[in-house]
Amino acid sequence: MMNKQNTSRGPRAHASWMAGLVLLSFTVLEAPLSGGAIADDAPSAARPSDDDLRRSDWIAAGRAKFISVCAYCHGSKGNAGKVKSFTERQNWDPQFIHDTIVNGRTRGANVMPPWGGSIPDDEIWRIVAYIKSLSLDFKGPIEAPAAK
């Protein structure tokens, strides 16, 4: 029997509550901490360079994945969902976007599944590249370097 009954709240529930608080702090601190990695338990794959995240081939690959996985909720340009439109974002930290995709948002009125372990990390970074390309302050794509 995996269930506890009645009023008991197990340790796991407490852990979830703590995680909720951590997530809340992300939201509050998001703008001022731009550029800082603030995930608690996200995989520590190396963050690509800012130039990589502007590569046109990354953006195209990320868009294809975004349309098939994310667009139903977020709209094809990130203007749906229950969050500020992706097209209105400035100084949006790529690490924060990455970690939100990995960890999801599992508490609160509007939730998103965690995609970590389900979408390969290199593909998540390509989704990040596409999301960054929608931002108000996007500086434009960089042509992909010739294959090595």
Next chain:
Amino acid sequence: MTSPIRVAALMALSSIAAVAVPAAGVAQDAKGNWTEFHGDYRAWRHSPLEQINKSNIEKLKVAWIHQPGDITSGIQVTPLVIDGIMYYIAANNRVYALDAATGAQLWDYIPELDPDHVKSIFASYNRGVAISEGKVMFGTSDGRMLALDQKTGKEGWQVRLTNPKECHGCNFTSPPTIADGVAIIGKTGGDLAQRGQIYGVSIADGKLLWTFEVLKDDAASWPGETRATGGGGAWMPGVYDPNTKLYYVGTSNPAPDFRASMRRGDNLYTSSIVALEPKTGKVVWHHQEVPNDSWDFDAQNEIVTIQHDGKDVIFHLNKGGFVTVLDKKDGKVLNVWKFSEHVNWVDNIDPKTGALGKRHEPSDDKKDIFCPSALGARSMNAGSYSPKTKLWYSNGFELCNSAQTTPTKISDLAFSQPYFSTSEFEFNPPPDGKAYGYLKAFEPISGKMVWRVDYKNPGLGWVLSTAGGLVFNGDPEGWVHAYDDANGKELWKFNTGSGIRAGIVSYMAGGKQYIVVPSGFGSLFPGFASSVFTDFKNVRGGAAVIAFTVE
């Protein structure tokens, strides 16, 4: 009302009067209980109570509020009330029993769910419990059905019916339906690369009695390997008619949702109404509303029974924007009428047979616009039928989506990823103007509209009508409105503080009539549609059960 149905209901009531727990099919009884998800087996969501009525509605005030303390995805429940006790389920399958006169908590049940359940896109929310034989039963976000002791909330049996880890997160979000000693429940997953099923579980001991494969084992219906990942399921409750002794349910869409070209065939029994034997799960009849569905047009909505020309008929709204009227005996089509104002996925549906006319499908070649959208003519929030006015009151909205399809490899799907097979997808206003919502009163057989109230945003809560001449409807801004059932004139409104996505019901407790409104926005719909209905971005979440009465 002296129809055979009413007489049968009264007879059933008298036969169980000595038993503490009422059986199915007698919800709208003189005691003022609300014993089933849709009120009773007719799915009227109508209360025969009239203590609260047009003459005193102005005095309707809050009596008590109960908060479950977890607002994940808001609150979607239709509470049940039996002999002065309210039972409801909130986020993450928390279950509560309350004194229905005061809101005082009698017991609660807080489950520990498999942590991985949050990976499902259908995680956390739940629409209700079912009660029979002294047990409070519900399906869980992690794929089980549980029974609690009705008096104490203590855990009784539990049975694992599906494993979300093996089906892209398919789980349970709606209550079982009680049918002659069997608790019947369908799983989510019309949009997932899995094979949908409906389960019959023994109420006595929790044993799985049968499994109904929503995807028929028929190569003509499911070419090649398409059946293995063809979606289906039945994510909303059906109804059990104690007169016909059959269980009726609307099934989910096939997957991939928008690319019908790779599964040519009827794709039975998706997007259909099926009548099943509750003891065996065998199909007695079926009517498929959308063969080879290419638009995500589930048949999940309420199956309403009324008397017409001396016989029982069913009427049912499909997401595609048409209401089908069927003979309850054999599923023969009696009429089909257009509910939505913008329809372009099909040019016509034959009102005599239900056959689709010329289809307009998403394709791999170009992006195109389709109306209604995959969110349907209306969301799952059922309407209400009043035997007093003989009108059916239903929310609805006008919204379209654009789509282009592309082949998808199953092995490329992420765990929680719906199997849509789209290369382009977004929601759009109708091509000729703005998106909008409404509450309309219809004559349900002919489809004649008698009155309408227009809204800027779609109403996503379940409607209640009462013998007091009132129609209650909640909106996304948090207002609950009471309208005159004859003409739609607003008589009362109250702001509950968060949007309404749940079932409004009425009951008697301590000699007084109450109206109860669960308030708290969440669910998937508002996020999906917020690119068009932009106010959805600003609606706060929450979860509270608010009871009203007249002092």
